[in-house]
Amino acid sequence: MTEDDVMPILELRGIDKHFSSVHALKSVSLKIGRGETIALVGENGAGKSTLMKILTGVYEKDKGDILIEGKKHNITSPLYAKKIGIGQVYQQAELIPELTAAENILIGEMGFSRKGLVNWKELKKRACAFIEKYQLSIDPDEKIKNMSVANRQLVSIVKVLQRNPKILIFDEPTAVFSNLEVSLLMSLIDQLKRDQITIIYISHRLEEVFKVADRIAIMRDGYLVSVIDNVNVKKEDLIQQMLGRKSSSMFPEKANLTSEEKILEVRNLSSEKIKNVSFSLRQGEILGIAGLVGSGRTELARAVYGLDRIKAGGIYIDGKEVKIRSPVDAVKHGLFLAPEDRRGEGLVLVRSIKNNIILSNFRSISRHGVCHTKSENSATQALKDKLSIKADSIHTLVGNLSGGNQQKVIIAKALLASPRILIFDEPTQGIDVGAKSEIYALLTKMREEGMSIIFISSEIEELQGICTRIIVMRNGAITGEVESGLEDGEKILNLMYRS
Numbered sequence: 387m388t389e390d391d392v393m394p395i396l397e398l399r400g401i402d403k404h405f406s407s408v409h410a411l412k413s414v415s416l417k418i419g420r421g422e423t424i425a426l427v428g429e430n431g432a433g434k435s436t437l438m439k440i441l442t443g444v445y446e447k448d449k450g451d452i453l454i455e456g457k458k459h460n461i462t463s464p465l466y467a468k469k470i471g472i473g474q475v476y477q478q479a480e481l482i483p484e485l486t487a488a489e490n491i492l493i494g495e496m497g498f499s500r501k502g503l504v505n506w507k508e509l510k511k512r513a514c515a516f517i518e519k520y521q522l523s524i525d526p527d528e529k530i531k532n533m534s535v536a537n538r539q540l541v542s543i544v545k546v547l548q549r550n551p552k553i554l555i556f557d558e559p560t561a562v563f564s565n566l567e568v569s570l571l572m573s574l575i576d577q578l579k580r581d582q583i584t585i586i587y588i589s590h591r592l593e594e595v596f597k598v599a600d601r602i603a604i605m606r607d608g609y610l611v612s613v614i615d616n617v618n619v620k621k622e623d624l625i626q627q628m629l630g631r632k633s634s635s636m637f638p639e640k641a642n643l644t645s646e647e648k649i650l651e652v653r654n655l656s657s658e659k660i661k662n663v664s665f666s667l668r669q670g671e672i673l674g675i676a677g678l679v680g681s682g683r684t685e686l687a688r689a690v691y692g693l694d695r696i697k698a699g700g701i702y703i704d705g706k707e708v709k710i711r712s713p714v715d716a717v718k719h720g721l722f723l724a725p726e727d728r729r730g731e732g733l734v735l736v737r738s739i740k741n742n743i744i745l746s747n748f749r750s751i752s753r754h755g756v757c758h759t760k761s762e763n764s765a766t767q768a769l770k771d772k773l774s775i776k777a778d779s780i781h782t783l784v785g786n787l788s789g790g791n792q793q794k795v796i797i798a799k800a801l802l803a804s805p806r807i808l809i810f811d812e813p814t815q816g817i818d819v820g821a822k823s824e825i826y827a828l829l830t831k832m833r834e835e836g837m838s839i840i841f842i843s844s845e846i847e848e849l850q851g852i853c854t855r856i857i858v859m860r861n862g863a864i865t866g867e868v869e870s871g872l873e874d875g876e877k878i879l880n881l882m883y884r885s
Contacts, residue, residue, distance in 0.1 A: 394453070395420040395584050396441075396553055401450035403436055406778060410436045412608040413450070418553075421582035423575070425595040425616070428605035428628050429820050431776040434588050435788055437605075438555050442474050443467040454553075471552030475543050475559050483531035487524050488513035491545045516548045520574050535727060536567050536679040543574070554578065555586045558789065560594060563844070567679060572597060590817060592621055606630055629820050636823050637851035638830045645669040648705070649838045650807055652690060655699035659685035660862045662699070667807065667838050672829060674853030675842045676878055682862035683842045684726055687809050691716045691723040703807075720806035722746065724796045724813060726842075728789075732796045735785035739777060739795055740766040742784050746799040769798040774824065790817040797825065801832075808832070809840045814848065826852050846875050858882055
């Protein structure tokens, strides 16, 4: 199929967008057919999110035309986009924590109140109908703040679907999903395709792209460089088009550990969500933690870091028991956590890159409690350059960055803190293949310099590629450990699904 063969429900003609001196989109033109699923791929900063924000009314285009069903539209707001049938599921669920799933799904919708009184029974009934229609395991009465990150994302998907959109944009929808939850989403997308809903699917997980897409649109440096049919496409060829160069090996060579010294020991640790967990971290090691979403991986990290109360057990550093009741205690003992929920817990979106980075270590850029602007600028600029954070300057607001670049700011915070023990929870979530390779190399360098790292990930392939050992969790407990033969993904999966 060529683009000329497509009977378009959506047509973009010469879309251009500037942000100050940055030319974010350069004459992008694309046709998408009714009921077609097209994947949009490219590195962070390639222009994918900017293009979608123009389509959904968050940004206004500088030049070009948007046609929907052959009619030109000047999409000036998200409300206008919704009215003409465009919906988007964002990478980070944008929900109200204190409200229930049902309330979040239908907030802002009409028809549930008379004289200012909400008909809660009718609201819940309608929300349940959509949950059941798409066969999702969501409790309509559970508050969002008590849900897992993955279930919040499912709620945000239902919230968009209940508006019956003609065009649905998925922006990294599975970044926080386990393999099982990804499978559920793929089934849901199959149902949407049967219903002739047009889907634009953005993902850095190329195996998903190959599974769902009819065609693949590739962006690089603000240009739409290619649109190809999803037929016999090789992963390495697609990556080469995304990067504009051949991709070298994703993972750096792993060196054998030279030290058996245990820098961290966790003994019989229990909290509200984890049960009698014991493990050790060696000096200069990258230790992986695998498990499905809800397995207790994140909760273990939170307990060790002092965010969740410990009910039993102990934490030992260099053989001595330490009491960690808060993140302040953890930092004093040389630990630092880069959290999974970067927008909610890792970053202050209305602050600059510089202000976010220096939050982790004021001492390094201050004297007698007074911050020095020159030291701040020098330290943060060096980290921006080292991690290739794409932004005009260190004074750019973090909220204006792409998801991958926001993740890099969190990593910069961790580097400025200079911990002995670094806990990374999903550090490559939402990051493109080029940036992933850079981060793997950076972690390896940090390990070689003596830092010990706990690496939590939903992606078995990257755990195998970067870690020296992998412990596997399920239902809040450790089900096993893989120390040799890390190529054995089947063994890891069996431990993840062990009943």
